[in-house]
Amino acid sequence: MHNPVSIKNITVWSAQHRNITIVSWIALVVAAGLVTLTYINSAITTDLGFTNEPESVVAADLIRDSGIEMDLDRSEYEVLIIRSETYSVDDQNFIDFFDSLTSDLSDLKGSYYQNPINYYSTGFKPLVSEDQRAMLILFDPPEEDDLRPMIQVIEKASIDKLFDVTMTGDRTFDHDFQTISKSDLELELKVGTPAALIILILVFGALVSSLIPIVIALISMVVALGITTLIGQAWTFSFFVTNMIAMMGLAVGVDYSLLVVSRYREERNNGLSQAEAISKTGGTASKAVVFSGITVVLALIGMLITPFSVLRSLGGGAIVVVVVSVTASLTLLPAILSLLGDKINSLKVPFINLGSSNDTENHSTGFWYSFSKFVMRNSVISIIFVVSLLVLASIPAIDLKLGQNGITTFPEQTMSRRGFEVLQQEFSYGFVGSPVAIVLNELEQNPEIETNKDMLVSYMDGDDNFGPIDQIESDDGEIIVLRADINGDPNSQEMSDAVKRIRNEYVPNSFEDASNNVRVTGLVAFIVDYIDLVNNYLPIVIIFVLTISFLLLAFVFRSIIVPIKAVLMNLLSVGSAYGLVVLVFQKGFGARFLGFEQVDVVDGWVPVFLFAVLFGLSMDYHVFLLSRIKEFYDETGDNENSIARGVKSTSGLITGAAMIMVAVFSVAGAADMVMFQQVGMGLAIAIFLDATIIRSILVPATMKLLGKWNWWFPIKTG
Numbered sequence: 095m096h097n098p099v100s101i102k103n104i105t106v107w108s109a110q111h112r113n114i115t116i117v118s119w120i121a122l123v124v125a126a127g128l129v130t131l132t133y134i135n136s137a138i139t140t141d142l143g144f145t146n147e148p149e150s151v152v153a154a155d156l157i158r159d160s161g162i163e164m165d166l167d168r169s170e171y172e173v174l175i176i177r178s179e180t181y182s183v184d185d186q187n188f189i190d191f192f193d194s195l196t197s198d199l200s201d202l203k204g205s206y207y208q209n210p211i212n213y214y215s216t217g218f219k220p221l222v223s224e225d226q227r228a229m230l231i232l233f234d235p236p237e238e239d240d241l242r243p244m245i246q247v248i249e250k251a252s253i254d255k256l257f258d259v260t261m262t263g264d265r266t267f268d269h270d271f272q273t274i275s276k277s278d279l280e281l282e283l284k285v286g287t288p289a290a291l292i293i294l295i296l297v298f299g300a301l302v303s304s305l306i307p308i309v310i311a312l313i314s315m316v317v318a319l320g321i322t323t324l325i326g327q328a329w330t331f332s333f334f335v336t337n338m339i340a341m342m343g344l345a346v347g348v349d350y351s352l353l354v355v356s357r358y359r360e361e362r363n364n365g366l367s368q369a370e371a372i373s374k375t376g377g378t379a380s381k382a383v384v385f386s387g388i389t390v391v392l393a394l395i396g397m398l399i400t401p402f403s404v405l406r407s408l409g410g411g412a413i414v415v416v417v418v419s420v421t422a423s424l425t426l427l428p429a430i431l432s433l434l435g436d437k438i439n440s441l442k443v444p445f446i447n448l449g450s451s452n453d454t455e456n457h458s459t460g461f462w463y464s465f466s467k468f469v470m471r472n473s474v475i476s477i478i479f480v481v482s483l484l485v486l487a488s489i490p491a492i493d494l495k496l497g498q499n500g501i502t503t504f505p506e507q508t509m510s511r512r513g514f515e516v517l518q519q520e521f522s523y524g525f526v527g528s529p530v531a532i533v534l535n536e537l538e539q540n541p542e543i544e545t546n547k548d549m550l551v552s553y554m555d556g557d558d559n560f561g562p563i564d565q566i567e568s569d570d571g572e573i574i575v576l577r578a579d580i581n582g583d584p585n586s587q588e589m590s591d592a593v594k595r596i597r598n599e600y601v602p603n604s605f606e607d608a609s610n611n612v613r614v615t616g617l618v619a620f621i622v623d624y625i626d627l628v629n630n631y632l633p634i635v636i637i638f639v640l641t642i643s644f645l646l647l648a649f650v651f652r653s654i655i656v657p658i659k660a661v662l663m664n665l666l667s668v669g670s671a672y673g674l675v676v677l678v679f680q681k682g683f684g685a686r687f688l689g690f691e692q693v694d695v696v697d698g699w700v701p702v703f704l705f706a707v708l709f710g711l712s713m714d715y716h717v718f719l720l721s722r723i724k725e726f727y728d729e730t731g732d733n734e735n736s737i738a739r740g741v742k743s744t745s746g747l748i749t750g751a752a753m754i755m756v757a758v759f760s761v762a763g764a765a766d767m768v769m770f771q772q773v774g775m776g777l778a779i780a781i782f783l784d785a786t787i788i789r790s791i792l793v794p795a796t797m798k799l800l801g802k803w804n805w806w807f808p809i810k811t812g
Contacts, residue, residue: 712788
C-alpha cells in the first residue's frame, strides 16, 4: 500500500514545493532568533536541582518550613580583597587606595556596593590577614545586579602595581562561570565552523556543496535554541545547554547533511535526473538519517530518566537539536538541492574530492575495497588486535572517580578563583563558601537527639574542615539546626569527604536510634547527593540505552546478530573514551602536553552524557555502513563482496563525517571549562576510534566470520 507520509515522499514533496519549504524555514529561523534574544535569560540557570528528594533536599525543606532563615546553597557575602606586597593596612597609602576604590564603587549607578563591612569601619581583626597586608570588604549585592560594572572598576584599580584587587563569592563565581561558558561557545562557533568547512571542502571538492551542510547546521542550532528557550519558560535549563546545542548542532547537523548531499551527488553521477536523484536519496540516505536520529534521541532519553536538572536539561537540549537537524535534512535540504541543482558542484577546488565514490564502476578496486578484503582474509587476527587495543584503553576506567570540579579548576586568571585562593591561604572560615547544616527534627518524640547533640558537636569541633558551630532553634522547638562554615572549595573532594564523615561516622556514633531524624544539607551535601544519584542511575541509563539500541537496530536491519555486534562494538568505543579521559584528567598522563589540567575527579554528569551521546552518534556510522552493505547483499547475496563494497562506498563519507565530529569535539576539548574539556576529549576519541579501527577493521572482520548469520532473523518478514 502506498504510504503518503514516507520519508521518501517527505523529501520529494519538500523538493517539489521548495519555495514554500525554504520560506517556512526562514520564518522559523527569524522567529527562533527573536524568541531567544527576548527570553533566553529566563530559560536558563546556574543552579543545581533535584526532581526527587535526597537527604539534602529533605533537610533544606525542613529548615524552610520551620521558619528559620538560612541560605544554604550560597555564601552570605561577596568578598572584595585588597592586597599589597609593599604597604600594611595601617599605612596611609593603603588607606588612600581603599578610599579611592570604595568611592569609585559607591559612585556606580544601582545598588552594587550595599552596606559594606570593612576593618576601618568596624575594627574587626579577622578582616585583616595575619601579615597585615591584605584586607577584606564584605558586601551583599542584590541578585538582580549585573556585576560587570563593579568588575570593571576592580580591574581598573588593579592596574596599580602596588595593589592587587580581586573579588570572590557566589555571585562572582556565577559571573565567571557564565563568562567562561560564553567564551567557550564563541570558540566552538569561531573555530569549529571553519574547521568543519575545510573538511567538507576536502570531501566534496566544491565550495558550494561544502557550504550547504554548514548552513543546515547553523539553522538547526538557531531553531533548536529558540525551541529550547520556549520550553525553558516552563522547564528551566542548565546554563551550558547553549554550549551543548552548539556542539551537538554543528556535529550532527553537518553529519546528516553530508550524508544526504553525498548520496545525491553520487546518484547524479550515476545518471539519474535531479528529481530522480532526490527521490533515490530520500529512500536511502534520508532514511538512514532518520534512523540514526531516532537512535541518538532514544539514547539521549536515557538522560531524562535521571532526577537531576543538569542531566535532564543537557539531554533535553541535545534531543531538540538532533530532532531539528533531522527535520532540516528531510525538508530544507532537499528544497535547497532542488533549487541549486548541479550548481552545488560550483566553485570546485582542484585536485580535491576525497568523498567521491562512484560504486557503479570498478567497485572491486580501490584502497578501501582491497583493505577490507585483507582484513577479511585475516579476520581472527584483526578481531583480536582491535579488541585487545580497545580493552587496554578501557582499563583506566576502573579508577573512574566522579565529583564536581569547581572554582579551583577555573582558569588561573579568573577573578573568583584568584580571590578564593587568597581567602584559603590567608583568612579564616566563613567569609565565602556555603555552610553545612545539620537538621535535628522531631525533638519531642526523640529526646535522645537533644541529649546527644553535644557529642556530634564535639566530633565536628575536632574536624579541621569545619569552623565554629552555631545552634539555631525553631520557634516551636521541634527543630535545631547546627550550622558550620566549611574551610575550602565546596566542590572539592576534601569537602565531600568531610560531609560523608558527618553522615557515616559522626551522626551514627552520636545517635543510635534517632539517626533517621538527623539530616545534613548545604551545597556540599547537595553535591554529595548528586554524585550518589549519578552512581545509582548510570547503570539504569546504560541498560536503557543498550536495550533501546538493540531493539531499534533489530527492527531496522531485521537481524539479531547485527545489533548485538553493534552494541558490543559501541561498548568498546565508549569504554575506551572513559578510560582515556580518566588516564588524562584524573591521572594526569599527557595532560600538560595536551593543555589540560589534572583534576581529582571527572564531573559527575560527564559519564552519563558521554554514554548516551556516544552510543547515539557512533550508531550513525553503523547505520550508514550497514545500510549500504545490506543494499549490496540484497542485490547479490554475496556476503564478502557486499562488505567490501559497503566499506568502499562509504569510506570517504564516513571518514569526512568523523573528521568533522572529531574537529568539532576537539574544539570543545580546547575550552576553559574542565567539564567541557572532558566531554570534548571523550567524544573526539570515541568517534575517532569508531570511525577508524572499528568501522574499517572490526566490522568487516566480524561480518566475514558470521557470514549469512549476519542477517538471520527469527521472524519471517514479507
